[in-house]
Amino acid sequence: MTGDALVKVEGRRLKLTNLDKVLYPEVGFTKAEVIDYYTRIAPVLLPHLKDRPATLRRYPNGVDGTSFFEKNVPSHAPEWVRTVRVGTPGSSRGAEFADFVVVEDLATLVWLANLAALELHVPQWTVGARGARRSPDLVVFDFDPGPPATVVECCRVACRVREVLESDGLTPLVKTSGSKGMQVYAPVRVSAAERTSEYAKGVARRLAGESPDEVVWRMTKAQRTGKVLIDWSQNNPAKTTVAPYSLRARARPSVSTPVTWDEVEACRGPEDLVFLADEVRERVEAEGDLFAVGKPSPLPR
Known part of the structure; x- marks a missing residue:
């Protein structure tokens, strides 16, 4: 798989881009391979992401390039991506809250992989159906x-x-x-x-x-x-x-x-x-x- 592709994931249409971009230069591991890994591992990964606001670490130019942590959902997120607003007191940027992605299906996981969100970080607590924070589990x-x-x-x-x-x-x-x-x-x-x-x-x-x-x-x-x-x-x-x-x-x-x-x-x-x-x-x-x-x-x- 190279270049761009239009795919349907669990009924959701996604445009995958720059699939031949190498994200791990030492071994030539491409974005297509990153997406493939997350797709195949999803059955065991998704239960550990369920109801947990995700902090993303994105590497748009690969692991040797500049990276950034992202708490707020990107503005171009599809409307079907679940988000939850969580208070962030003490934020280094002075923000009172952030709108986090909650990764609860394969389509969201593939969408994030296409953004080169290589690392997924989650808290030790979950949120309820309406976004209320539960006690740590x-x-x-x-x-x-x-x-x-x-x-x-x-x-x-x-x-x-x-x-x-x-x-x-x-x-x-x-x-x-x-x-x-x-x-x-x-x-x-x-x-x-x-x-x-x-x-x-x-x-x-x-x-x-x-x-x-x-x-x-x-x-x-x-x-x-x-x-x-x-x-x-x-x-x-x-x-x-x-x-x-x-x-x-x-x-x-x-x-x-x-x-x-x-x-x-x-x-x-x-x-x-x-x-x-x-x-x-x-x-x-x-x-x-x-x-x-x-x-x-x-x-x-």
Whole structure:
């Protein structure tokens, strides 16, 4: 597929443009291949985007070009694209709200891929049918290795977080970030929006206290060399994390990939947990969605 094309996706007419444009120059991965990846992965990706206002990271000239985050839906969006207005207090641009895209069908996903929205980022909460924000339904621990630490060290820390969460009655799931780190999530029920942040901060402080040579919970870069930051702040309602199965803007089309705990425990080198678009499609065909979220559990007090 090259140039432009008019297509029908689930009854929606879309014009796809510049399909032969190379978005990942190192490996020659084109926009057509990006659209193909998102089309094929949609059955497992869309449930993780459902009812979550999406922040897009667009790369119109490929991963080596200028990128920008986009919260507000583009003005040329088709009328059938679902949007939701969400308050954005504290916005760096001083905006009181933004009109986010909610990716709930394949047509919207293909439309975004055509805009070179390579990365899809979502919050740990959903919105209702009329756009009202619900309480968080996920708690997340984002592991960021300070060089020379790598994802290998992140795996060791993730296993310890898993032990804590399971002892608290939660069901942890793990995925790569598609970049240099990884994330552990658990489906939860909370009585107040701030509870996930409080809980994650407590776990991070506890593990940093137990292993100060390996783990930090504060953002200070001077403290992070060779250690793993447990970034509990990603539970702030104003923040987002990259969605499971989203592409990442690396040299190669890597993916934020759900993995098994056996794979985490067996990791011995950074490349052990790097998965590209084609590999992720094969994994899903063989294993289904390893990030399928089960019944939420209440956070312990």
